Structures are given as structure tokens and as C-alpha cells.
Amino acid sequence: MIQGRPSTARAGRRGAESxxxxxxxxxxxxxxxxxxxxxxSILEVSGLTVRYDGRLALDDxxxxxxxxxxxAVVGPNAGGKSTLFKVIAGVLQPSQGQIHVYGHxxxxxxxxxxxxxxxxxxxxxxxxxxxxxxxxRIGRMGLLGWPxxxxxxxxxxxxxxxxxxxxxxxxxxxxxxxxxxxMFIARALAQEAELMLMDEPLTGLDVTxxxxxxxxxxxxxxxxxxxxxxxxxxxxxxxxxDRVMLLKRRLLAxxxxxxxxxxxxxxxxxGGHLRLVQAGEEMLAVSDTCCEEGAEPGERLA
Ligand SMILES: Nc1ncnc2c1ncn2[C@@H]1O[C@H](COP(=O)(O)OP(=O)(O)OP(=O)(O)O)[C@@H](O)[C@H]1O
Ligand SMILES: [Mg+2]
Numbered sequence: 001m002i003q004g005r006p007s008t009a010r011a012g013r014r015g016a017e018s019x020x021x022x023x024x025x026x027x028x029x030x031x032x033x034x035x036x037x038x039x040x041s042i043l044e045v046s047g048l049t050v051r052y053d054g055r056l057a058l059d060d061x062x063x064x065x066x067x068x069x070x071x072a073v074v075g076p077n078a079g080g081k082s083t084l085f086k087v088i089a090g091v092l093q094p095s096q097g098q099i100h101v102y103g104h105x106x107x108x109x110x111x112x113x114x115x116x117x118x119x120x121x122x123x124x125x126x127x128x129x130x131x132x133x134x135x136x137r138i139g140r141m142g143l144l145g146w147p148x149x150x151x152x153x154x155x156x157x158x159x160x161x162x163x164x165x166x167x168x169x170x171x172x173x174x175x176x177x178x179x180x181x182x183m184f185i186a187r188a189l190a191q192e193a194e195l196m197l198m199d200e201p202l203t204g205l206d207v208t209x210x211x212x213x214x215x216x217x218x219x220x221x222x223x224x225x226x227x228x229x230x231x232x233x234x235x236x237x238x239x240x241x242d243r244v245m246l247l248k249r250r251l252l253a254x255x256x257x258x259x260x261x262x263x264x265x266x267x268x269x270x271g272g273h274l275r276l277v278q279a280g281e282e283m284l285a286v287s288d289t290c291c292e293e294g295a296e297p298g299e300r301l302a
Contacts, residue, residue: 040103042067042195042226043088048097050083057083061097061251065228067194070221072237073230075247076270081230082117084247085197088228089114101195113188117199117230118180123173129183130168133158136191151190158189162216178209185216188225196220196227203232214240234261 043065050058058080065071073081086092088099090106091114099106106112113136136158137151147155159168162182167175175183181201188196202210214236217227221242228245231237237244238257246252246260248269253260 040100041065042102044098044100045088046098048084048087048099049095050080050087050092051095056249058087058094059250061247063245063251063254065195065226067226068221068224069226069242070217070240071226071228071243071245072241073228073245073247074232074234074237074269075252079248079269081247082199085114085116085199085228085230088112088195089197111192111194113184113191113193113196115181115184115188115196115198115201118177118204120199123180125172128169128171129159129164129175129186130155132172132183133186133190136187136189136193140192154190154192155186158186159183161189161219162186163212176209178205178212181205181209181213182216185213185220189220194225196225198227199230200232201229202236210236 041064045064046062048058048061049056061080061084073084075081083092087094088101088106089112101112133155134147134151137147137154138145141147141151156165156168159165162185164179164182164186167179172180172183181198184198184201185196201213205213217229220227229241238261241257243255244257244260245254246265246269252269253262253265
């Protein structure tokens with residue numbers, strides 16, 4: 001049974017300037033709730049442009065998501081995937097364009113859960129699994145912000161769904177990569193998120209852990225949660241996701257993997273880093289574009 005005040009509150013009072021704390025406390029779960037506007041899409045992005053110090057990271061990106069779909073966001077390094085997620089999550093302001101989540105600006109929405117790229121999280125922050133999952137409840141707690149029994153029930157139930165019940169009290173710096181990702185999924189479940197943005201949750205995981213995460217994402221879809229996953233594995237993107245978005249500063253294509261992964265588009269996205277090899281009836285896409293951690297040079301595209 002998980003009970004008691006989250007130790008993150010104590011740690012926060014210690015004044016730890018932690019990336020994890022900043023990312024999670026300031027994430028949309030800590031913000032106000034807005035009612036969904038009837039007839040609006042879960043996510044509508046139009047003319048989104050982001051510049052860092054004048055340099056374009058995203059250029060006029062527009063798309064819409066349907067509720068409950070599982071979307072893979074692929075593209076080369078520096079293609080703008082993380083930037084896109086940060087803007088949708090409301091932690092980064094766009095230079096131009098609009099984002100609406102059920103008709104509202106992203107900052108107003110409790111229903112978005114954002115899981116940053118692993119390298120952007122300070123894993124030494126003194127918190128355990130239950131603490132981080134409880135952070136998902138912050139936006140739903142009452143004025144006093146004190147966890148009630150329903151909050152603890154949601155935390156416990158979410159941790160069970162992702163198979164981490166035995167590790168609920170384990171410090172987050174003692175988790176494997178796959179367990180860390182499952183913890184963040186539990187946090188999104190506890191938050192009762194409707195749109196989940198996961199930045200490279202599969203990178204650096206072994207095949208079994210990847211399959212575990214994908215199975216849990218499938219369960220989220222069954223609950224009607226819309227999930228966007230940034231990733232580098234084109235084969236997994238093609239096989240396990242409803243739609244694929246190919247991003248290289250501009251949105252090169254979005255649709256089924258057959259529509260998106262055409263030789264022309266892949267060459268446009270990956271340029272000299274991607275070699276296309278005809279193998280019987282199949283096209284083999286051999287990529288030497290590199291992921292941050294544990295990259296496998298080469299991806300098979302059925
Ligand atoms: N805070 C920042 N300040 C300045 N430039 C930035 C910042 N964050 C990202 N960029 C630049 O914006 C571009 C897009 O970066 P982004 O991290 O969104 O790409 P990505 O597709 O997520 O890449 P990766 O696959 O390597 O994670 C890159 O050229 C990057 O150097
Ligand atoms: Mg990134």
C-alpha cells in the first residue's frame with residue numbers, strides 16, 4: 001500500500017534545482033483544467049514555426065490528430081521532434097502558428113502528459129516511483145493540494161498497470177531504462193491524460209523492454225488515449241503505429257507507413273544517411289542516422 005505525503009514535496013523544499021522537478025512540476029498536469037470545446041479535435045496544429053535564436057527548427061507544420069490514435073513521429077536527428085513535443089506540451093512558445101488541444105491553448109490543458117527525452121531528465125533527483133507517479137495527480141488535487149485516498153488509489157492502480165508494483169518505493173536512479181519509461185506511463189495514467197507525448201521512449205531499450213512498452217501503449221489506445229511517440233526505428237513505426245509523421249523541420253508527410261515511407265520521401269528526410277536497397281519484394285532502408293543512446297545502425301523497412 002502506498003501512503004503518506006510524497007517525498008518530492010520535502011525534496012522540493014530543499015530547493016533542489018532539478019531538471020526533473022522543473023519538467024514535471026511545470027508540466028501541464030500542474031495547470032488549470034479547461035472543458036473540452038465540443039466538435040474540436042484532440043490536437044490541431046496549424047502553421048507552427050519555431051526558431052531558436054533566429055534558426056528554424058520547425059517550419060510551417062500543420063496537422064490534426066484523431067482521438068485514440070497511436071502516431072509515430074520519425075525523422076533525422078535535429079529534425080524538430082523534441083521541439084514539436086515541447087511546444088504541444090506548452091513548455092516552449094512557438095514563434096508563429098497555433099496549437100489547440102480540444103479547442104484550447106496547450107497551457108490550459110490538464111489532459112496532456114509529456115515524457116521528455118531521457119537525456120533531459122535528472123535521474124539523481126531524490127524521488128521514488130510513487131512520488132513521480134503522484135506528480136501526475138497534482139493538477140487534479142483540490143485547493144490544498146494534499147493527496148486524498150482517490151489520488152493514492154490512482155497512483156497505486158497506475159503503477160500496477162505498468163507492472164511496477166514491486167518497485168513503487170524504489171528511487172528513480174535505481175530503475176532500468178524500460179522501468180523508467182513504464183513509470184512515466186504510470187504517471188500519465190494517474191494524470192488521466194488524454195494526449196500523451198513520449199520523446200524516444202524506446203531508444204536504448206532491449207527488444208523485450210521495447211515490446212513491453214509497445215504493449216502498454218496498445219492498452220492506452222484501448223482506453224482512448226491518443227499517443228505520439230518520437231522514435232528512430234522505422235520498422236517499429238511502420239508495424240506498430242496507426243499513422244506515421246515524417247519530420248525534417250517541415251512536415252514531409254503524415255499518413256499510413258505505406259503512404260509516408262516512399263523512397264523519395266525517405267531520401268528527402270535522411271539524405272545521404274539512408275541507403276535504399278531492393279530486397280525481393282521489399283524495400284530495405286538502411287539508415288546510419290544515429291540515435292542518442294544505443295543506436296542500431298540500420299533499420300529494416302518491410
Ligand atoms: N534550446 C535550444 N536552443 C537552440 N537550439 C535548439 C534548442 N533545442 C533544439 N535546438 C535546435 O533545434 C533543432 C531541432 O532540435 P530537436 O531537439 O527538436 O530535434 P530532434 O528531432 O528531437 O532531434 P533528435 O532526434 O536528435 O532528438 C536542432 O537543430 C537543435 O540544435
Ligand atoms: Mg529529440
